[in-house]
Amino acid sequence: MPKRSENGLSRRGFLKGVGAAGALGAAGAAAMTSTQGWLKPIAADAAADERVAYTYHHSHCGGMCPLKCTVRGGRLAMIQPNDICEDRYRTICLKGISEIQHIYGDKRIQTPLKRVGERGEGKFVSVSWDEALDEIVDQIKRIQAESGKGSVMVTSGAEADVPFLAPVLGARGGGNPGIDVGIGNGLDPATGMGAGYAMSAPEARDWTKSKLVLTVGSNYCESSLPSARLFFEAKEAGARMVTVDPHFSTTAGKSHEWVPIEPGTDAALFLGMITHILESGLADTAFMANHTSLPFLVNAETGALLKDREPSIDPEKKAPVPGQLDLFYVIDGSGSVVRADKAATTVLSGSAEVDGVRARTVFDLLKETQKQYSVEWASRITGIPADKIRELAELYAAGPSSLCLGWGGNDKMSNADIAGHAAAVLTAITGNIGKEGAGVGVYVGASYGGYAATLGSWALPETLAAGEADVPMYDLRYKENSVRAHIAVGDKLAQCMANMSKSEEWARSLDLIVTADPYFTEAAKWADYVLPLTSRFEYDEEIGNIASGYSHIVMQQKVIDPLFEARTDLWLTREIAKRMGVEDALPKTSLERAQAVLGTSEDPYVSSLTVEKLADNQGMWPCEGIAEVRRVAMDRTFPTLSGRMDVYYESLVEDAQELPQWEPCSEATWDNPDRERFPFQLINVRSRFRIHNQFNDAEWLQQFYEPTLNANPADLAAYGLKTGDVAEVFNDRGSFKVRVSGNEAVRPGSVRMIEGATADYTVEGNMQSVTNDEFIARGSKLMCGPVIPFSDTLVAIKKA
């Protein structure tokens, strides 16, 4: 049986640490609010006092499933897919269904709490909302008076609904946390899309037009069930599904073919495929010449692209205006050097003398650098047979092919940007983008990849604005910064930061930590105040917020009243605004905000929609155009500086990464001398039972999954371990204890755990105690800064 929490938040738990008189008083309240009596089975035929309401689920898994909720006797009794939408959007998974139990679970924060023990000790007493908020706001005012507005940082998780909180306080946001940006850092500068998160792919519905769907480092059939449905549709339509993964993942198991690869070597696979395609004449010459920067001339001495002038800058965005093809020089069909916008025909290979400068094409530089990366070389690095690499390259080049990359997997390795950059070059030389059945990026998540509506917003006065982050979140623990208070809506401390001992050190250095969340998370243990928020199912008005996702505009309706003393995110913001003297700037009701979100949209399709229409349509409305598959760059133009696929990264010349160059990951290599002491790579994976660290506490899911270290049975046997034993997992950063499970799907030399395992659910300690927090040197020059290399981690195991 999974271990039940003994040090969590239930009143029984937190009262262990406080005085007897207080314990007695609150224990009475605990009996009244105990969830145990509420979990009696609901009679299936119960009909009295039954109503139905609609809301939507977690966007963070990428699904954002629209939900139909049945309430009986005031209690949430059944959750089903919303049945008003087209069949393909009627999805739900175990996590969605489990909310019937989860929202009543004993990890719900029932009342505002104030710390009484040492920070991180987990000892709290119950206080009133007024007491908590008065004290919090007094402290915020004092800290800001002493150290400036930006000394208070507000962060929010994907589920939070607090857009006004940082502006109300004049606080800074978190800035980039360094998660999910590994591949995008390398891929997105080339496409101009993806926002650094590799979200440059068409909708996964497009897979039905692909000949090959090549998935590298993504396991959406396990972690994003709406994508799994599209996977099987594509398979039935005749696409060849090939999955490259170190482990025999769920997606690999459902594919036509699984290609095992050494962890952290995806870039080497792509480099080997590029070489084979170029050497075999399989590249798409017309696409390269007309739609990429491969024909552009480069100063052979400095590596700088030859430019006609400095790029024009958009004063509002403070970024270069996209589509300035006339900046660049190429060699035209007659052998003359001309501006790229003037060339009727363009050659890919050649050199020229321009104003005394020797210049070469990017394509020639690529061919030259690729000489190091033969297929045989790639085979040695990746462990994939050379013939298989050739076969994949030929299939991919023939196209149309979709290249599905992932968050998780290689994305959380220190060299992930090189894999992303190599994927961009692979796409560019084959033209596998901007046509049916072709694309590159993260296809996971129908809400991320589908249509999005341009929603409006409630306008705040100009005097209320969030401050800039002086140091991004990923650097807070290492660089001097002004942050003295952290207001966290959702868990950041344990979820977004590797190497827990450093996170704890940072938490101790702060003057104030507030956690607001429906559930008592690991981060809540470090808070001075813990505030109970409502779940997506509870609201204090009939209408909650409005969002766009899963190709629909969706509306949260009240399903049940707020549980315990939980309050909505908007209520919390308004109460803080009241104490800051700016309450009048906020919408008085949630309905007022919902009306503004629709009515102020610049898109007439959205602004003509009303809350009433949405309510009449069971809380959802299709985005314009969803009958057609959403595709990208179909006119072969890209929002890059040149308007083409810009595969040459001038900003990385000093780092010798202007074109992708192989570099092993920083820790989990076979020749790292530390491998003697720490022989296993620990990979964080995604799962059907979790979204990051959410749902750890859903008891219905706990029946099926306890945090477990999966390892190859032969590796376990070598350490005297067998399934069910408890092992200590450790390295120089720290340790934790967890049960082990033998699993032949796991690559020998690696161990695998579902991410987000925190101390309440392992046998002892946090998974983040051992994860790697070292950044690569070029990290600060990358689009979103360095990625946190959670999975570039070596550990040892021993019987505990």
Ligand code: SF4
């Ligand atoms: S977790 Fe994702 S797939 Fe599951 S019900 Fe929620 S939104 Fe849908």
